[in-house]
Amino acid sequence: MTKTKRTLLNCFLGVMTCLLLIGTSNPSFTKPVSQPIVVPGQQVQEIMPQDWSLDWLAQGMMMDGTTNRYQAVLSSQNVVPNAPSTMATGKVKAMLKGDRLMVQGSFANLSSPLRDYVTDPVDPPNPRITSAAHIHQGEPSQNGPFQYALTVKLDRSGMGGKLSGTYMLTGEQRQALFAGKLYVDIHTQKNRAGELRGILQPS
Incomplete structure (x- = not known):
């Protein structure tokens, strides 16, 4: 493997490692947060x-x-x-x-x-x-x-x-x-x- 290819490979692996570390420390990058939609009419029907x-x-x-x-x-x-x-x-x-x-x-x-x-x-x-x-x-x-x-x-x-x-x-x-x-x-x-x-x- 040439020196140039080896350098590019090392850079690529470094970037992937950084992304992996960021993802595990911040769940919002790996799992989207879904918020429930509250419909006022439905809530009123439940309590009335x-x-x-x-x-x-x-x-x-x-x-x-x-x-x-x-x-x-x-x-x-x-x-x-x-x-x-x-x-x-x-x-x-x-x-x-x-x-x-x-x-x-x-x-x-x-x-x-x-x-x-x-x-x-x-x-x-x-x-x-x-x-x-x-x-x-x-x-x-x-x-x-x-x-x-x-x-x-x-x-x-x-x-x-x-x-x-x-x-x-x-x-x-x-x-x-x-x-x-x-x-x-x-x-x-x-x-x-x-x-x-x-x-x-x-x-």
Whole structure:
């Protein structure tokens, strides 16, 4: 090997040795540092309760006048005339601003799928009954007439899910709400007359 080639080789080896020493003493040269990306919307969703949208609406509505809050604990023991045997549970929250009633809730562990009012309608059929979750008007110890159908979104099991709805109440319905005579119930295939029921009461 000529003297010139030997000199170039020594220089090359020296440079590589220096780079190796720098890399081991400073990890940033050998391993890039990745910073997690925080999306504000995702973080808010994690810390907010499931009924966050109703609470958020309430804050805005309270600035513009009186807002009344209600809730109903859905239980099989409230079903009239006979309480069915079930492990199902549910809860509903509602807000009244003027004549506008906003309802939101959830349920779980139904004994069977929801009643299908297309294939198993009431007699006579009522086209306004579009789901198996309803608002009725009546005494706690009686079955009252249908008022509104709630929108239902089932979970993967099909035995639980969420319900919601917004309605403009009549004067009679408002008075019934104030008197504890509006209730929510859920009907299933096994318990066609109702599996869960709860009265909307001030909260």
